[in-house]
Amino acid sequence: MANIRLGAVALLALLTLGFFLEQADAAGCCLSYVKKPFPCHRMKGYTIQDSKTTCDMDAIIFHTKGGKFICADPSKEWTSRRINCLKERAQSIA
Template identity: 55%
Template sequence: MACTRLLLIVVLSCVLFTPSESASCCLRYYQRPVPCHRMTGFTIQTISSSCDLQAVIFHTKDGRFMCADPAKKWTMRVLKCLLSRKTD
């Protein structure tokens, strides 16, 4: 019984806390500015039936995802930095 409960907790943790590019959905924004050198890329989350938050999802070098408010100045600054890297 304890083993089954532990397995259920592990599976739920993976589903709830490990975003993947195809199934990620930002529920809230990361509040602190993040330096561009820690980022490898980004995706844009639009409002849909499953995600009710407009967001920029930054991809970090360590494989994590950070949801940012597209209206914040620091978000736009990091986006410009990432886009300039692609053109160089």
Template identity: 40%
Template sequence: MASGKVCFMATLCSMVIMSTFIGSTQSASCCLRYTSRRLPCQRLLDYTVQTINRSCDINAIIFHLPVRFVCADPSSIRTQRQMKCVDERRKKIIANRT
């Protein structure tokens, strides 16, 4: 019986440690500021939307480039054009598949 309790406690401790680690990595992936660089449309692979939550302090558009991610201001006209470019390219790809 004692070995069962030890195994249960070890499992419980492991779960607590893992959930703490996973929570902290989520905050590390948040945008903290926006880029001021121009991003060429042809290099943009995709984007995701970041909203303000417990671990992310700003709204942002996260552009996916071949080697990295870049944070952009969602209210910027340039960012909106870049999002439109990615969306149009995605539509063309889908249209070509059918």
């Protein structure tokens, strides 16, 4: 009987941990886009947020040199220009 209780407690702990990890991952999602473009020289990289995963919308997340994150609409022309700028900068370093 004690083994069953211990198993039930362990299962409950795993389910709770999984719930909190999922919530923590969702907290890192973009929920809206910036309205104005940011200059390329302020950015150091980017990641792609895909709505097919845990987040609800597609976005490009630019990483600034100040350690902040900027959520951009991937369909905007300025977003593509910033991505190209970052790629060109990376190629010039290599």
